[in-house]
């Protein structure tokens with residue numbers, strides 16, 4: 001069966017993979033999965049196709065007999081939070097996260113505000129492909145209302161947060177879904193806020209939506225120029241956060257993850273992260289007596305493992321972080337609060353906190369491999385890699401990760417592109433290079 005769902009919901013280019021017709025059918029499949037009753041909260045990011053797709057999805061849901069509450073334009077974590085807070089049966093967030101403006105998609109949430117597990121996504125796919133969506137009679141069609149999802153969220157996440165001083169924060173929302181929310185949230189906890197790209201705009205004129213170093217140059221400059229304590233940025237739907245330190249330097253994602261993850265870890269606590277994470281995370285968590293559980297890449301896998309292991313934190317180096325004491329959705333605005341709490345509790349500047357963590361050089365390489373050959377190649381290569389890296393600890397939950405004393409190497413097929421990626425991290429640059437070379441030689445032979 002063809003897959004509709006990727007690592008983070010259904011996603012594609014509008015007018016190609018993503019059409020109003022598809023969204024009507026997805027809405028009906030969701031309502032059918034819910035047993036043709038209950039309430040679904042629907043939200044969207046500011047993409048130009050958002051309103052069109054929302055109307056289609058809502059129409060499909062209503063035809064399946066479920067009620068709809070429209071949350072309008074909200075960040076993904078606000079939508080997920082509202083599902084649980086308001087006792088709804090599911091949530092649907094229309095977004096393509098950090099993808100360019102021509103993309104859109106949808107991600108579904110269960111009644112606890114957790115992203116649909118892969119098994120549930122498969123069930124929706126089955127209904128969709130078998131065309132077994134069940135429409136209800138005219139007397140039983142669902143009704144629509146609106147809901148204010150942001151107020152309850154803002155109240156809940158800012159309650160009881162007291163910082164020892166007023167931090168100056170530059171916030172760059174990239175014209176995305178958190179534009180009206182994160183500046184308000186930070187002011188509520190006493191910060192002085194300078195807003196950048198905080199007008200929602202589906203053309204995303206301010207910058208690329210991926211909150212990486214290249215896209216955050218302007219944020220870096222403004223942090224330095226205004227003498228701010230920190231810069232915070234989100235991706236398009238604000239389930240992720242990235243930071244810039246007080247000197248205007250982009251904060252290394254693995255180190256930031258390590259610092260935030262370990263802040264509240266006590267002996268025996270579990271932290272969840274993906275197979276792509278750096279040793280710096282394991283070191284920081286281990287130092288506090290905590291344990292790290294690894295998952296496949298993708299926030300859906302991380303959320304599942306956080307729940308299963310009762311973890312105190314779950315996160316990916318991309319900046320999608322889960323704080324289970326509040327909820328199980330990756331949450332960019334809440335991450336901003338936690339980063340400020342990290343500064344406040346350590347009484348140090350961000351550059352000092354991150355500077356105290358070790359540097360582990362990482363090298364990445366991608367090798368072309370046609371999509372249809374990926375699984376066969378990965379099967380063959382597992383054996384070869386085991387032979388090459390004798391004595392390594394092997395993990396095969398998502399590609400093959402081999403952990404050695406001097407570093408680790410991960411060989412993993414790209415989820416969306418015709419590549420197999422090699423990532424290696426070593427205690428030195430030389431080791432990282434060697435690990436990549438050894439793995440790519442084997443891959444070369446196999447492809």
Ligand code: MG
Pocket residue numbers: 097098235236237238239240
């Ligand atoms: Mg996102």
